[in-house]
Amino acid sequence: MHGGVLGHNIATLDGSPASSPTITIRQLLRFGALYAVPFLALDANVVLALLIASLVGVYLKFAPDCRAPWDHLAGTRVISGFPSNAKLELADVHTAADLRLDTKRLGDERRARRLLLGVGLFSVLASGLIVWVIFREAAEFVLADEFSWSVLTGIGWFPRRGIFDLSTLFIGTLWITGIAMTVAGPVGLGVAIYLSEYASPRVRRYLKPLVETLASIPSVVIGLFAISFISPKVLQPIFGDLGIFSLLAAGLGVGVLTVPIVASISEDAMRAVPQELREASYGLGSRKVTTALRVVFPAALSGISAAFIVGISRAIGETMVVFIAAGGSGGAIFETDPTQPGQAITAAMASLGAGTDSVAGSGIAFQSLYFLGALLFVITLVMNVVSDRIVGRFRQVY
Amino acid sequence: MALPPIPAPVSADLRRRRGADLKGQLFQALLWLSLGIAVAMVGAVLWSVSADGWSLISERLWSFLRNPSSATPDNAGVVQGIRGSFILAGIVAATFPLGIGAAVYLEELADDGRLTRLIRVTVRNLAGVPSIVYGLLGLAVFVKSLGGLTGGSSIISAGLTLGVLVFPVVVITASEAIRAVPQSIRDASYGLGATQWETICHQVIPAALPGILTGIVLSISRALGEAAPLLVIGAAPFYSTGFNDFFEQLQGAFTALPMNVASFARLPADTWAGHAAAASLVLLVVIFAINLVAMVIRSRITKKLGR
Numbered sequence: 001m002h003g004g005v006l007g008h009n010i011a012t013l014d015g016s017p018a019s020s021p022t023i024t025i026r027q028l029l030r031f032g033a034l035y036a037v038p039f040l041a042l043d044a045n046v047v048l049a050l051l052i053a054s055l056v057g058v059y060l061k062f063a064p065d066c067r068a069p070w071d072h073l074a075g076t077r078v079i080s081g082f083p084s085n086a087k088l089e090l091a092d093v094h095t096a097a098d099l100r101l102d103t104k105r106l107g108d109e110r111r112a113r114r115l116l117l118g119v120g121l122f123s124v125l126a127s128g129l130i131v132w133v134i135f136r137e138a139a140e141f142v143l144a145d146e147f148s149w150s151v152l153t154g155i156g157w158f159p160r161r162g163i164f165d166l167s168t169l170f171i172g173t174l175w176i177t178g179i180a181m182t183v184a185g186p187v188g189l190g191v192a193i194y195l196s197e198y199a200s201p202r203v204r205r206y207l208k209p210l211v212e213t214l215a216s217i218p219s220v221v222i223g224l225f226a227i228s229f230i231s232p233k234v235l236q237p238i239f240g241d242l243g244i245f246s247l248l249a250a251g252l253g254v255g256v257l258t259v260p261i262v263a264s265i266s267e268d269a270m271r272a273v274p275q276e277l278r279e280a281s282y283g284l285g286s287r288k289v290t291t292a293l294r295v296v297f298p299a300a301l302s303g304i305s306a307a308f309i310v311g312i313s314r315a316i317g318e319t320m321v322v323f324i325a326a327g328g329s330g331g332a333i334f335e336t337d338p339t340q341p342g343q344a345i346t347a348a349m350a351s352l353g354a355g356t357d358s359v360a361g362s363g364i365a366f367q368s369l370y371f372l373g374a375l376l377f378v379i380t381l382v383m384n385v386v387s388d389r390i391v392g393r394f395r396q397v398y
Numbered sequence: 399m400a401l402p403p404i405p406a407p408v409s410a411d412l413r414r415r416r417g418a419d420l421k422g423q424l425f426q427a428l429l430w431l432s433l434g435i436a437v438a439m440v441g442a443v444l445w446s447v448s449a450d451g452w453s454l455i456s457e458r459l460w461s462f463l464r465n466p467s468s469a470t471p472d473n474a475g476v477v478q479g480i481r482g483s484f485i486l487a488g489i490v491a492a493t494f495p496l497g498i499g500a501a502v503y504l505e506e507l508a509d510d511g512r513l514t515r516l517i518r519v520t521v522r523n524l525a526g527v528p529s530i531v532y533g534l535l536g537l538a539v540f541v542k543s544l545g546g547l548t549g550g551s552s553i554i555s556a557g558l559t560l561g562v563l564v565f566p567v568v569v570i571t572a573s574e575a576i577r578a579v580p581q582s583i584r585d586a587s588y589g590l591g592a593t594q595w596e597t598i599c600h601q602v603i604p605a606a607l608p609g610i611l612t613g614i615v616l617s618i619s620r621a622l623g624e625a626a627p628l629l630v631i632g633a634a635p636f637y638s639t640g641f642n643d644f645f646e647q648l649q650g651a652f653t654a655l656p657m658n659v660a661s662f663a664r665l666p667a668d669t670w671a672g673h674a675a676a677a678s679l680v681l682l683v684v685i686f687a688i689n690l691v692a693m694v695i696r697s698r699i700t701k702k703l704g705r
Contacts (some may be wrong), residue, residue, distance in 0.1 A: 123521045136534070189432070221623075287421075289419070370534060
């Protein structure tokens with residue numbers, strides 16, 4: 001078996017005993033490198049099954065012994081390989097720890113521990129699969145015969161005609177994210193400051209679920225809202241000759257979706273500011289507005305900027321609103337005017353995905369879906385890591 | 399030593415002069431404005447969808463709910479979408495033990511090693527990956543690689559993809575629920591000689607169950623609203639094959655309520671706008687009903703715990 005052999009290798013290469021409690025990053029990397037070879041050589045189908053089986057297998061082998069908190073205190077140790085034919089004399093049972101030497105219960109314990117560790121590793125597996133799958137297919141796009149770097153520039157985004165002008169999509173995504181954050185930034189922040197600093201607990205109890213309702217509305221419904229309300233009833237009276245489908249309408253729709261995200265993360269950040277700071281500020285005679293803006297806001301600034309970054313990353317990743325309301329199905333001409341129809345990264349992917357059957361035959365058009373996916377993944381990953389760092393720093397303050 | 403006399407304007411006096419606090423009032427007005435905009439957004443969405451969908455709903459609600467989608471506006475309905483969404487919810491629910499197990503591992507069993515940190519980081523990052531990227535994962539893994547098992551672009555592929563999509567959400571909410579269980583409950587269980595696994599099974603999980611359930615219910619409602627991954631996996635706007643049995647249905651063409659909304663919304667608005675809005679209304683009713691269940695569960699816990 002693959003898993004067994006590999007597990008053995010890892011154990012002996014490191015010289016560590018088979019019951020080593022955790023796996024180091026180095027071992028994990030070696031594991032990945034070993035598997036990259038058959039992955040490239042064999043059909044992904046077979047390797048996928050093997051990968052899952054052996055990942056679970058390897059970690060079952062290294063699952064740590066079962067220990068309860070008092071075991072550390074008392075220095076007792078539960079023996080992992082307790083022989084099943086061992087006899088327990090009643091006289092041996094002195095403490096709770098002795099009771100736990102019952103082999104059946106110990107077996108359950110070990111099995112459960114291994115199972116849960118395997119399950120926990122599912123997240124690592126899912127992340128690994130996303131990266132692997134997307135970048136492999138994206139590489140296929142770049143390495144295809146029809147591909148040359150010149151197809152990435154042109155008059156617009158027309159995958160079926162072999163024109164993959166990325167700047168068209170970047171402009172679209174930039175406009176949509178910019179418009180969305182222009183709406184969601186101030187509104188979300190205002191709602192957060194009100195709910196955290198001004199609202200009485202009673203008011204807060206009713207208002208917060210109302211704002212959260214916005215978060216539970218599916219994005220297709222907001223997309224429909226953008227073309228049936230925002231365009232005809234809000235934008236056309238202002239701009240006059242505006243079509244139903246435009247980047248502006250899509251951006252405002254995404255803004256509606258982003259408000260609750262910015263609001264709830266910023267509110268959490270401001271409520272995490274210790275009450276003492278506010279009391280000290282009041283004690284010095286500050287007004288409420290001074291306390292909110294000069295004391296609470298700066299103290300929560302890192303959390304609030306994390307909220308903005310998460311909001312931006314959601315706006316970049318939002319698909320259905322742009323797909324429905326930006327009007328760029330099939331393709332889009334390079335366009336810098338937000339009152340015109342356009343196309344964003346996500347919506348271009350959705351269009352490709354929706355037309356999968358008709359696109360499949362036409363060369364590298366379908367592979368471009370993964371190329372865009374890889375771009376999107378990298379952009380949002382960087383933003384998430386940055387916001388994670390910021391929140392981490394913000395937690396250390398208090 | 400005697401204290402010096404307190405100067406006349408103490409802080410309370412300063413703060414009592416409301417009339418002078420122009421900046422404060424302006425600021426509060428701004429806050430009210432932004433809150434008003436947010437509430438108006440909720441109102442406008444709900445009003446616009448109900449107003450547009452009302453004529454169709456009042457005219458033929460029953461046939462709209464019972465008919466499959468069709469090229470003729472008078473016959474088109476969403477029954478395939480409703481059926482699809484229900485099956486999707488079932489498949490997503492079947493993947494929940496994975497997320498709960500991971501949460502139990504992270505909160506109860508894991509030491510503070512590198513592996514644990516790796517798991518935590520990947521869970522957090524997975525939560526931030528756009529939903530359409532999960533669609534790509536589903537397309538490559540469930541539709542293409544495991545196509546023999548799932549039947550390609552089928553509802554099983556879609557359900558499993560949504561299951562992966564909500565996995566980080568389930569892990570995070572379940573972790574919070576487990577962390578909220580008082581340590582004394584665990585200590586008492588250990589004190590009676592229970593093993594760690596027995597403690598988890600019989601004490602920690604039951605105590606955290608209401609919180610876990612709330613997270614589960616909210617993840618289901620999130621999964622039901624997703625359209626982007628389904629689009630990539632290959633959900634049909636509607637399909638015309640009749641299925642002989644349940645398993646055939648699981649492996650054949652499929653659609654879901656958000657797909658109905660999206661496909662109606664992309665048809666010419668003069669004849670189909672009402673359909674899109676009515677389908678949205680059905681979707682919103684389903685999702686709000688699910689959220690209501692979550693709220694009831696949450697309020698029951700808070701009452702039970704006497705908080």
